[in-house]
Amino acid sequence: MTYAAPGAPPAASVELPVIRDNPVAGLHRLANRIVTLCWVELRKIRHDRTELYTRAIQPALWLLIYGEVFTRLHAIPMPAGVSYLAYLSPGILAQSALFIAIFYGIQIIWERDAGVLTKLMVTPTPRSALITGKAFAAGVRSLIQGVVVLIIAAILGVAFTDNPLKIIGAMMILVLGSAFFACLSMSIAGLALARDRLMGIGQAITMPLFFSSSALYPTKFMPGWLQAISKVNPLTYEVEALRGLLIGWSTTLWLDTVVLVGATVASITCASLLLPRLANR
Amino acid sequence: MTAGAAEMAPEGTTTDAVRCTDLSYSFGTHTAVDHVDLNIVPGEMYGLLGPNGAGKTTTIRMLTTLLKPATGTVTVFGIDVAARPMLVRRVIGYVPQMLSADANLTGLENVELFARLFDVPRRTRKDLVDGALQAMGLTEAATRLAGTYSGGMIRRLELAQALVNAPRLLVLDEPTVGLDPIARGDVWDYIERLREEHQMTVLMTTHYMDEADAYCDRVSLMHRGTIRATGRPADLRAGLGGGATLDDVFRHYTGDTLDDAQEEGGIRDVRRARRTARRLG
Numbered sequence: 001m002t003y004a005a006p007g008a009p010p011a012a013s014v015e016l017p018v019i020r021d022n023p024v025a026g027l028h029r030l031a032n033r034i035v036t037l038c039w040v041e042l043r044k045i046r047h048d049r050t051e052l053y054t055r056a057i058q059p060a061l062w063l064l065i066y067g068e069v070f071t072r073l074h075a076i077p078m079p080a081g082v083s084y085l086a087y088l089s090p091g092i093l094a095q096s097a098l099f100i101a102i103f104y105g106i107q108i109i110w111e112r113d114a115g116v117l118t119k120l121m122v123t124p125t126p127r128s129a130l131i132t133g134k135a136f137a138a139g140v141r142s143l144i145q146g147v148v149v150l151i152i153a154a155i156l157g158v159a160f161t162d163n164p165l166k167i168i169g170a171m172m173i174l175v176l177g178s179a180f181f182a183c184l185s186m187s188i189a190g191l192a193l194a195r196d197r198l199m200g201i202g203q204a205i206t207m208p209l210f211f212s213s214s215a216l217y218p219t220k221f222m223p224g225w226l227q228a229i230s231k232v233n234p235l236t237y238e239v240e241a242l243r244g245l246l247i248g249w250s251t252t253l254w255l256d257t258v259v260l261v262g263a264t265v266a267s268i269t270c271a272s273l274l275l276p277r278l279a280n281r
Numbered sequence: 282m283t284a285g286a287a288e289m290a291p292e293g294t295t296t297d298a299v300r301c302t303d304l305s306y307s308f309g310t311h312t313a314v315d316h317v318d319l320n321i322v323p324g325e326m327y328g329l330l331g332p333n334g335a336g337k338t339t340t341i342r343m344l345t346t347l348l349k350p351a352t353g354t355v356t357v358f359g360i361d362v363a364a365r366p367m368l369v370r371r372v373i374g375y376v377p378q379m380l381s382a383d384a385n386l387t388g389l390e391n392v393e394l395f396a397r398l399f400d401v402p403r404r405t406r407k408d409l410v411d412g413a414l415q416a417m418g419l420t421e422a423a424t425r426l427a428g429t430y431s432g433g434m435i436r437r438l439e440l441a442q443a444l445v446n447a448p449r450l451l452v453l454d455e456p457t458v459g460l461d462p463i464a465r466g467d468v469w470d471y472i473e474r475l476r477e478e479h480q481m482t483v484l485m486t487t488h489y490m491d492e493a494d495a496y497c498d499r500v501s502l503m504h505r506g507t508i509r510a511t512g513r514p515a516d517l518r519a520g521l522g523g524g525a526t527l528d529d530v531f532r533h534y535t536g537d538t539l540d541d542a543q544e545e546g547g548i549r550d551v552r553r554a555r556r557t558a559r560r561l562g
């Protein structure tokens with residue numbers, strides 16, 4: 001009998017791989033892809049450390065010049081016992097992660113133009129796993145950059161928590177925040193499609209995101225309309241959570257975390273749906 | 282394993298390595314692939330030939346799960362590509378038209394990345410990666426960044442990447458494009474060796490008729506989205522009468538309308554060239 005009904009197993013001469021299509025296998029594969037793409041990121045950082053140094057310049061200037069001057073000015077009232085520099089440091093930490101993450105949209109367009117993305121998409125990696133992996137890779141890079149920022153702040157005399165659980169918590173928040181902004185950037189890449197266009201958009205959104213968050217000043221000093229914007233700006237929640245964990249600032253940590261997780265899931269979904277549009281252009 | 286056997290096989294058998302039925306795809310109003318039927322027998326080296334813009338790459342992109350067919354179906358070893366893309370990706374190795382490797386990773390890391398994405402277990406990963414690099418003559422260069430590779434080395438690196446998956450079907454879109462004659466010969470030697478050792482089925486496109494004549498068991502001539510002729514190179518040549526070369530066959534089926542085809546492909550080719558120029562500049 002050579003005639004086979006549709007869906008019948010293929011001829012015996014060709015053995016096909018067995019794949020398990022269940023949720024557990026799917027999660028295992030997702031974890032594997034995240035680890036793999038983070039591994040790629042670490043290798044790249046290892047091969048080229050210059051970016052690590054050049055990206056340290058901006059946060060250093062913010063802390064060293066802006067931070068020191070505004071601490072002396074006492075322009076932004078702080079509660080007793082909190083220096084403005086301590087208040088500012090988590091904000092600058094989040095800012096440096098934001099700038100790194102926003103770059104991932106440009107990177108994915110570059111990978112598309114170089115043909116690398118196409119090849120990744122022909123491996124057994126679901127679109128969502130590819131995006132999630134890249135999002136976490138952005139998190140890994142932000143973490144390493146974050147260490148540099150924290151060291152600078154510590155040298156300037158900021159005392160951070162010594163509770164290891166809180167430090168781990170802060171690391172997770174930083175990864176989540178980076179994942180969100182990386183996916184936001186990759187989503188915009190899926191709409192903009194061209195690198196030059198995206199570079200303009202990227203520059204146009206990072207500063208507004210930064211200034212409309214609580215990175216530099218408490219939102220209560222903002223005009224009403226800006227307060228409204230800062231309430232829907234995930235960067236605010238990231239900064240508040242980092243402050244809560246690193247310098248003991250009072251915040252509703254669970255709310256910050258829920259907002260960040262929700263925003264990250266939404267942006268991963270969005271970027272995954274837009275990925276074929278980007279790849280097939 | 283002969284072409285004849287497959288042609289006689291009844292409709293619906295799952296023994297073909299590739300079977301396209303009534304396959305079409307359009308970019309907007311422009312029909313790139315127009316109701317194509319073709320079948321590739323396991324073990325065969327099959328060439329898809331045709332002028333620029335004929336629709337070869339678009340056909341391959343449907344076969345490799347990158348594009349969803351507008352009409353018709355593609356099956357790879359009996360698996361419906363649209364229905365089970367993840368399974369199909371495990372069975373194929375794909376080397377796209379554009380030379381593409383991650384310039385910021387070493388050759389070794391480029392191959393290891395693919396081993397990880399194809400879920401090669403950690404125990405066997407190193408041996409497999411080293412083996413693939415060795416098979417492609419890249420052992421010496423393995424720890425250098427791929428950005429320093431020549432065109433021929435990048436092509437061999439891409440073959441090594443496709444190999445770690447031990448694919449049943451190797452899809453090569455213009456494997457020797459942009460290579461000097463020596464590198465071209467090298468790449469073909471390696472492909473031939475792979476075929477012998479692994480009994481792989483190969484689908485490839487090329488603009489070099491001498492390559493198609495020398496290496497392909499069967500070829501199809503594609504023009505403006507449709508298949509104009511299919512057969513063994515020798516038979517096609519004989520069909521035109523004594524002394525005809527495959528170049529003559531190519532011209533016979535596509536030459537008279539080459540001007541129109543160029544007009545059609547024109548704008549997009551300019552866009553593509555620009556994109557390449559941007560990448561290089």
Ligand SMILES: Nc1ncnc2c1ncn2[C@@H]1O[C@H](COP(=O)(O)OP(=O)(O)OP(=O)(O)O)[C@@H](O)[C@H]1O
Pocket residue numbers: 280281308311312313331332333334335336337338339340378545546549550
């Ligand atoms: N992403 C796209 N958007 C719009 N049109 C496209 C796109 N990709 C291909 N085309 C058009 O579809 C047609 C077939 O293109 P395809 O790339 O399949 O040709 P090809 O046979 O691979 O050509 P070449 O030998 O130049 O690689 C061409 O007219 C091309 O301009």
Ligand SMILES: [Mg+2]
Pocket residue numbers: 337338339378454
């Ligand atoms: Mg092509």
